[in-house]
Amino acid sequence: MRVYVTAPGKVTLFGEHAVVYGQPAIVASIDKRVHVFAEPRPDGTITIEARDLRVPGVIVTYKEGEVTVETEYGLVLPAISYLNKAVELTSRYLDSRHGVKLVVRSEMPVGAGLGTSAAVAVATIAAYAYSGGYELSRDEIARLGWEVEKAVQGVASPMDTSITTYGGFMKIEYSGEIIERQNLGVNGDLPIVLAYVEREFKTRDMVLMVRDKLSKYPQLYGRIIELIGEVTRAAEKALVRHDLHELGLLMNLNHGLLDSLGVSTRKLNEVVYAARSSGALGAKLTGAGGGGCVIALSQSEKLETVETIMRFLSEFTMKTSLGSEGIKVEIEKSS
Numbered sequence: 001m002r003v004y005v006t007a008p009g010k011v012t013l014f015g016e017h018a019v020v021y022g023q024p025a026i027v028a029s030i031d032k033r034v035h036v037f038a039e040p041r042p043d044g045t046i047t048i049e050a051r052d053l054r055v056p057g058v059i060v061t062y063k064e065g066e067v068t069v070e071t072e073y074g075l076v077l078p079a080i081s082y083l084n085k086a087v088e089l090t091s092r093y094l095d096s097r098h099g100v101k102l103v104v105r106s107e108m109p110v111g112a113g114l115g116t117s118a119a120v121a122v123a124t125i126a127a128y129a130y131s132g133g134y135e136l137s138r139d140e141i142a143r144l145g146w147e148v149e150k151a152v153q154g155v156a157s158p159m160d161t162s163i164t165t166y167g168g169f170m171k172i173e174y175s176g177e178i179i180e181r182q183n184l185g186v187n188g189d190l191p192i193v194l195a196y197v198e199r200e201f202k203t204r205d206m207v208l209m210v211r212d213k214l215s216k217y218p219q220l221y222g223r224i225i226e227l228i229g230e231v232t233r234a235a236e237k238a239l240v241r242h243d244l245h246e247l248g249l250l251m252n253l254n255h256g257l258l259d260s261l262g263v264s265t266r267k268l269n270e271v272v273y274a275a276r277s278s279g280a281l282g283a284k285l286t287g288a289g290g291g292g293c294v295i296a297l298s299q300s301e302k303l304e305t306v307e308t309i310m311r312f313l314s315e316f317t318m319k320t321s322l323g324s325e326g327i328k329v330e331i332e333k334s335s
């Protein structure tokens, strides 16, 4: 049967990287989604069409009647490896392999730190399973998605795959195989703006770099990780009170700690400082770092100014609402 699956991207408000080591993180789905269409193929082959995975920095050159298009293949290829792994692990889990044509589209740029890889993985898992006539629970989809991220990245927390599966606004923490997901019943209507700067490193590189430092200097980096956990716990309380000033302060603290872990870059820091000096209550990198997105929180009346200033120093900016629905599966039964 033909299947259409969508899954949202996400922003990490607090706790990225530390979540890999058992600290809590606060994360919310955004209103941009990944779309996967799946159609069974009787010849048993698997084809993937991912032309529309939007990559920032596509360069189109017109010269003497010829058009040359250059893309950042370094970013596209990892996205394809999440797709491949998703098909491989799902067919192994179902103990069944069927031919399928998968068409993938994304409303978000790949590799921006907005959880595109997790959304691609989770939507592909569901699309592949349902197109073969199988049903999976959300728990199974999220679990398999996590396996895909671990296989591709080497190390991963279940944060991104959980939020894209369930959606909403959640606190997430895990220990070994036990995952605690708490849907935060808070007002998700936060005045935030995102700005994207060119990604210099992949998620995998950043996660492995932190792991390396932690194993060499556990006393120092371990304490930074613990402090990020403390900031996240305080942020949960501030969110419940909808205390924007305290949330801003905690975002700034979180960014400083991420910078000490070594995952920020000069460009990210420039956008963070520009956002703060134009009136944001707080700003931090969001996601794995090494480039990618900065998230700034502001009072609503200053949001436009903050966005304008951030746009000067970044590739693009966007506003988003938080807490959109998780994975959605639509099945078109053949007659």
Ligand code: MEV
Residues within 6 Å of the ligand: 015, 016, 017, 018, 019, 020, 113, 115, 155, 156, 157, 158, 159, 160, 203, 207, 287, 288
């Ligand atoms: C990446 O979006 C978030 C990290 O914490 C890695 C992970 O949780 O797997 C950096």
